[in-house]
Amino acid sequence: MSQSVAGNKTPACFHVRGLRRVYGNGASAVEALRGVDLQIPERELVVILGASGSGKSTFLNIVGGLDQATSGEVLFRDMDLTTASAAQLTQYRRRHVGFVFQFYNLMPSLTAWENVALITEIADAPIAPAEALALVGLADRMDHFPAQLSGGEQQRVAIARAVAKQPSVMLCDEPTGALDSETGVRVLEALVDVNRNIGATTLIITHNAGVAAIADRVVVFADGRVRETWVNPAPKSPRDVTW
Numbered sequence: 001m002s003q004s005v006a007g008n009k010t011p012a013c014f015h016v017r018g019l020r021r022v023y024g025n026g027a028s029a030v031e032a033l034r035g036v037d038l039q040i041p042e043r044e045l046v047v048i049l050g051a052s053g054s055g056k057s058t059f060l061n062i063v064g065g066l067d068q069a070t071s072g073e074v075l076f077r078d079m080d081l082t083t084a085s086a087a088q089l090t091q092y093r094r095r096h097v098g099f100v101f102q103f104y105n106l107m108p109s110l111t112a113w114e115n116v117a118l119i120t121e122i123a124d125a126p127i128a129p130a131e132a133l134a135l136v137g138l139a140d141r142m143d144h145f146p147a148q149l150s151g152g153e154q155q156r157v158a159i160a161r162a163v164a165k166q167p168s169v170m171l172c173d174e175p176t177g178a179l180d181s182e183t184g185v186r187v188l189e190a191l192v193d194v195n196r197n198i199g200a201t202t203l204i205i206t207h208n209a210g211v212a213a214i215a216d217r218v219v220v221f222a223d224g225r226v227r228e229t230w231v232n233p234a235p236k237s238p239r240d241v242t243w
């Protein structure tokens with residue numbers, strides 16, 4: 001049985017308690033996370049805000065199984081990521097997590113279709129690369145190489161690649177950070193569409209406070225802690241957001 005969010009029947013996708021992460025030790029130790037408590041229900045689209053250095057990426061890396069906590073508890077459904085072995089974390093990332101980063105990390109010598117197909121070859125229950133590319137509005141760009149695509153289109157290929165394995169969660173670290181606002185809107189639209197279509201719990205880190213309006217839930221980090229969270233009763237379309 002998954003844990004449920006207090007006062008809410010929706011099961012929790014992530015259940016985080018007392019999460020701490022210290023980098024280094026002794027005089028040079030950096031406390032990146034100083035006790036984070038957070039519950040994220042399944043299928044929500046969550047926007048994470050906070051000043052640079054407040055711990056957002058560290059948090060995303062830990063819930064994505066790329067890094068491990070110093071102490072505390074991080075449950076993905078019933079799996080405790082803080083006590084998982086390296087092999088279990090690899091399986092977790094492979095089965096459940098789609099990552100999208102600020103820079104797209106596409107293979108320049110492969111077409112959009114081939115970049116997505118690379119991932120579907122190692123996934124358990126992938127959707128066809130063409131279908132994933134269609135989901136992000138790139139059905140007519142499948143045979144293009146990254147250099148023949150705009151920045152926003154390359155980011156949408158990266159989203160299609162993450163989506164193609166039908167992840168349970170999509171973790172996006174500044175996905176619009178390198179894009180102008182019009183292009184950024186299209187990338188956010190793709191992420192919202194994917195969230196609604198495949199139901200993946202979606203966490204998006206951004207430094208644009210205006211983007212908070214598209215979220216079901218907003219989480220604000222400050223100094224390695226969650227400063228506040230709120231729920232948007234009526235999330236806006238990315239097109240109606242200004243930043």
Ligand code: ADP
Nearest residue numbers: 023030032050051052053054055056057058059
């Ligand atoms: P944000 O994503 O909010 O900008 P980060 O999670 O990247 O914040 O960083 C939180 C703090 O941890 C910062 O002070 C940063 O310098 C530090 N930090 C992040 N990664 C490392 C690392 N690998 N080694 C040492 N310190 C780190």
